[in-house]
Amino acid sequence: MEYDYIILGAGAAGLMLADAMCSDDFFKGKSILLLDKERKQNNDRTWCYWEEDEGLFDDIVFQKWNYIYFAGKELRKQYNIAPYSYKMIRGIDFYEAILKRIEDHPGITFQLGEVTSVEDDGKQVVVTTATHTFFAKKVFNSIFDYKMAVGQTKYPVLQQHFIGWFIKADKPIFKKDQATFMDFSIPQNGNTRFMYVLPFSEYEGLVEYTLFSEKLLPEEEYESAIQAYLQNDLGCEKYKIIEKEQGSIPMTCYDFKEHHSANVRYIGTAGGWSKASTGYTFMSTAKKIPIVIKHIKSGKPLHRLNFKNKFWYYDLLLLDILHRNNELGGVIFETLFKNRKPQLIFKFLDEDTNLWEDLKYILGCPKWIFLKAFLRRLL
DSSP states (O other), X not given: OEEEEEEEOOSHHHHHHHHHHXXXXXXXXXXXXXXXXXXXXXXXXXXXXXXXXXXXXGGGEEEEESEEEEEOSSOEEEEEOTTEEEEEEEHHHHHHHHHHHHTTOTTEEEEEOOEEEEEEOSSOEEEEESSOEEEEXXXXXXXXXXXXXHTOSSSOEEEEEEEEXXXXXXXXXXXXXXXEEEETTSOOTTSEEEEEEEESSSSEEEEEEEEEEXXXXXXXXXXXXXXHHHHHTSOOXXXXXXXXXXXXXXXXOOOGGGGOOSSEEEOGGGGTOSOTTTOXXXXXXXXXXXXHHHHHHHTOXXXXXXXXXXXXXXXXXXXXXXXXXXXXXXXXXXXXXXXXXXXXXXXXXXXOOOHHHHHHHHHTSOHHHHHXXXXXXXX
């Protein structure tokens, strides 16, 4: 079976790209295959992001917060983040909304199948599954293989790994309009560890134990930390676990370009689109999709598209520090929140700051730590 375009993986990146193609007249009359090993029918994840005013996904936003809370060794503070709000989308709501929209498009086909190989011979791409072989002019692959990044030593590879409990307490323990962005007051144990709390009401919310480090922990260590936080920090003895989520997001400045070809492009996490210094992926992906569409329409080879910018270098310094001294994460973020407003922090992490704002942000960080990292990378 032959197609103009094949998109591998119906996660955030694959669905956003398919939706963008369906909305653009350039792709009218083109054949598009969306291929995934399963149709998503469960809420397998949540995505969060900050945004000013209204946005593209507001119709499926599950919850939003106007205040965030940060805690460190000394700093414990609530922040009004206006004009931003912190927004959360449930995976299942996103999947259902986008699939419903694109399934009505005559040029797109959604099919189940587990990909076993992708080969670009220079003229066409051959995609093989256990039961079928497909041919396409261009392929966009969002299937992430962790080995793509860990086989090299030039750039550190950390993980943002976590387990979260969606709980319902027997008494009010949450501030409904305040998301706990990072709580570093918990034991660090030689790593960068923090609690992340998203309340849905005074009684219900997500409590998540998160690390920025190289190696995963035994599952019981995450869960023991959540249990201790509920009891000791939130004063909650009795609660019901409604649902759990678990994940690991790569944090690396490794350039995935060597995996691209003229006719195959990796997208989403598989293409290095997760923000290297934070692991945030959803809005980073949403911002890159229009650039990919523009590049497709230009007719240029897919591997010519380059997303590397000044923020790539900033992220690299942080990852170098955390790779060398993983326990410094809490100190770095606490110093930053002490010295700078969250609005500037969000703008910087959104990669929207100018050079003056970059300098202001950087000078709000522990200077000697970053200067040493810069000199080590330079030499």
